[in-house]
Amino acid sequence: MEEALDFFSSAPTLDEMPRRTLADTGIDGPTAAHVIEEVHTPFNLAYLTFTTGSSAFQTIVGVTDRESAGRTAVAREIFGRQKHGRGGRMLVTYPPLVNVFANEALVECGIEWSLLKRSSRDALLVAACKTAPHVILGESSFLRASLEQARSLGLQAQMPKGCMLLVAGTPLDEELLPVAEAFGYTVHDLYGCQEFGWLVLNGRTLRDDISLVASPRGEPYRELVVGGLPMGDSFVISAAGHVCDRGGEIITYRRERTYPEYEVVVTRSPAQAASTVEKTARTILRIKSRIVKLSPGLELGAGATRLELVPSVADPEAAPAAPITIEGPQATALFDLLVAAQKDMQTLAKSDPTWVKRR
Structure with a gap:
């Protein structure tokens, strides 16, 4: 029986099981907030990720294969609006942000991305000067502090030219705008989540199944609902427009948690x-x-x-x-x-x- 088990069994050993690594999902970069732990991931999920933990403990999120096409369409919309086509280089400051896109979406859009060697402002400045990315993706206050550091160190001339800053993860730090302008950079505000991907860019929706409904917080807030599922976030809707795009009416940096949800x-x-x-x-x-x-x-x-x-x-x-x-x-x-x-x-x-x- 033992010999037959070794030669003919179709059930895998641990060594024979397929492995999906951080590199396979495109998030093989460092963070100071996590440990790396192997888990069994079911085949009915494309990959596992987790929430940011902004309002509670970080929570595991599952992404199904059925969601891949939608995330790819959103990625095309984001880079298409900013006229970044195939071959664009993106520097990602926080690896899990790749999961909001899905690495498959970035590959299909022809976007090349790289990650920091270490999770720090110094590492961002070194990577930006060496790789000259077209896009830098990260949290807005971190980018502001990094650019201010580049200026104080006299590195402004070595920084990439005409870069686009995609800010995400936390509400937009508006103090970033004049700092970025001094570098000749544009700032674009992304709102979304690990559960459902990117949803709003500069106050304009990125998907056809987004609804804005009355919020329990009252006027002038609206609850954002994606595909019938409420986000738990409410935003001011203003005809004056988003600070990054006056045509965008969803003021994502004026966010409040919806209560009651x-x-x-x-x-x-x-x-x-x-x-x-x-x-x-x-x-x-x-x-x-x-x-x-x-x-x-x-x-x-x-x-x-x-x-x-x-x-x-x-x-x-x-x-x-x-x-x-x-x-x-x-x-x-x-x-x-x-x-x-x-x-x-x-x-x-x-x-x-x-x-x-x-x-």
Whole structure:
């Protein structure tokens, strides 16, 4: 039996298992906030990443293969708007930001990216002077402090010319703008998250399935909803425009956490089985940290998905607020994509023969 196991078994040993490294996902750079730990990653996820931890502990996020095409389309939109085509060089200051794009998206867009040798301002200045990137991607206050350091060290002439700064991860530090202008750099404000990718550039949306709905915070805020799933962030909407683009009305640097947050209730679905929608809801909770529930009167086999947003905490002294309705197919595209990913997973039996479930 032992000889047969060694020669004929189709089940892999640990050494024979496929390995996906940091280099495979394009984030093989240093950070001062993490350790490197091997994990088993299920085949039904394209890759694992994690939230920034700006409002709670950093949380593991799963990205499905079905999401890759959408992230690639957004990457094309970002670089297309700034006229950076194939062969553009991007210096990334914080490796996990690559995950918001997905390295596959950057490869398909023809963007070459490099990472810092060390997670520090000195490392950024050395890399910028040596590699002359067209784009630098990073947190705005870090970039501002780095440029101020370059100026104080007399390195301004050695820094790359005509660079574009893509700022992300935290609200825009507006003090960066005059510092960047002195270097001849343009600043562009990206808003998004690891769960759903980049969503807004300079106050303009990057996807067709983004909705702006009334926020529990009241005027002048609006809650941003992507594909039917609320972000938990509310923004000022202003006709005066974004500081980086007066045509962009979503003021992403005037962000407030939405409270109480919205929960999602599914009232209609094209799915034929309620169990598929229920499993999708659980999957979204586990890999996207969004609460989705099924209506007791869920209509199956519908022509399009209908979702209702309701505050997670009701004011006992106020009249019940009417739910906000999100009608598909366009406005619920992301939710429907995750339903499709759930169906994909259900059609594939677990390939590990030691995993046996009995009811």
